[in-house]
Amino acid sequence: MTRPKSPVRLEWVDPAVCSTDYRLKIIGRLPFFKHLPPAAISKINNLFHDVDVPADERIYHEGDEAAYLHLVAMGKVKLVRNAESGREVLLDILHGGDYFGSFSTLSGRAHTETAIAQTDSCILRISSRDFDGILADHPDVTRKVLDAVSRRLTESQEIVKQLSAYTVEQRIASALMRLASKLGESRGEGVLIQLPFSRQDLAAMTGSTTETVSRVMSRFADEGWVKTGRKWVTILDMKKLEELISKPYR
């Protein structure tokens, strides 16, 4: 039985994206701003600065002064916390339109996590100061930001629940489903996840180790629920993964 070769096709990051006024389009599509009139968006656009970040490069580090709010214009960004033991914990993977970094000069001055480009990325950033100005000018934007943060809090609490109560197998199944629905690409046979992301990343997402993740993934593959390769996974049977989770602990 021959396995398919890597189905990974890296997305094309046109260097021009960040340096032209294509930005205006991106910013205008963001949930925070899209309801605003073109004039306001244009004004906001001028407050953003763009940065191209090659894959694997750090955008900022835990403990750095939190002076900017960032937006992913293109590419993937992972948010990571490092434990004292050296173990890396993957908090979230972000893509186009997602925000990260800090909102304000008020709510703490240091970043509490590290942001790393997972692929070549284009990042837009605005100083916390300027963003504060936008919030002051547009109460409805503040409101949307509040909703976005609330949603992220709820997601984080869901992760807490899973880390507390699920087995590794269940956490991995859940992480795959989460990634699939957020970043998956529908293929004929299933949903392809190609961030790219390694066993290492999946381990850091689920509070586990590469070896254990590998073993669990092999089991899933044997069952025919997924197909895996280097830095990609295709989910063939979402239902079975779901059953794993809903099934009582014993």
Place this chain on the structure above:
Amino acid sequence: MTRPKSPVRLEWVDPAVCSTDYRLKIIGRLPFFKHLPPAAISKINNLFHDVDVPADERIYHEGDEAAYLHLVAMGKVKLVRNAESGREVLLDILHGGDYFGSFSTLSGRAHTETAIAQTDSCILRISSRDFDGILADHPDVTRKVLDAVSRRLTESQEIVKQLSAYTVEQRIASALMRLASKLGESRGEGVLIQLPFSRQDLAAMTGSTTETVSRVMSRFADEGWVKTGRKWVTILDMKKLEELISKPYR
């Protein structure tokens, strides 16, 4: 060596607190509102309704329609998520001035967690609709709420890190320190935590079991770092607990 009997003294919940205009004082002291002029606070006060909740009673349940924002006026409230396996996960313990529940009709219609009174409590609540009105009228309040939610998100991510990378012993030490700084009462010999909270609660906070928590606490007590009893803990040596955490994994 005789151990002290329970140092627990339950705080007195005067039924009058909730039913009189003492509420106005409480609301006026909240971080969200305290900067507002008395007239505005008085107006806001009228939108709140008070509820007395006896200990161990549920205030709302996961999945219930999220129609109110709640404030703890007096007492302690725990936020809990139930896993499919039946295991209970303790997300947070709240006390005077803390908010819980949902902010808006927008950000999802169902509660994602269960709220249970840990002690006899007095809860103030406001309909999401009315709270939306306040946010619309007072952009600065929205801003403060945003900061509060952001802070809670950061805290939640810290828990995720701990569940992912700490041993049970480290998680328990960390939980004790967190509770001490938030809800602890300074006594001569140390910091008393008397929520009241059981081994069960501590297990639900740390993704562990009562038995394991008991064993770890006994170890801590043998070392002379804590004194424990039924539903209370006194921390005698915070530094030693801290060392446990900062000390590399092995």
Place this chain on the structure above:
DNA sequence: CGACTTTTTGAGTCTAGTCAAAACATGTGG
């Protein structure tokens, strides 16, 4: 003083981690 709940202790088991090494992909340069 009992009745009840919470906490502790013990013995046995198992999930998941550790360490080490082999197998496999992928991209590079000859």
Place this chain on the structure above:
DNA sequence: CCACATGTTTTGACTAGACTCAAAAAGTCG
């Protein structure tokens, strides 16, 4: 286009931290 260098994934053997089940001990309250 093949052979090699590099990083990733898999496999194996072993270990240990934490869970389970069961029962005894200790606190607390009426």
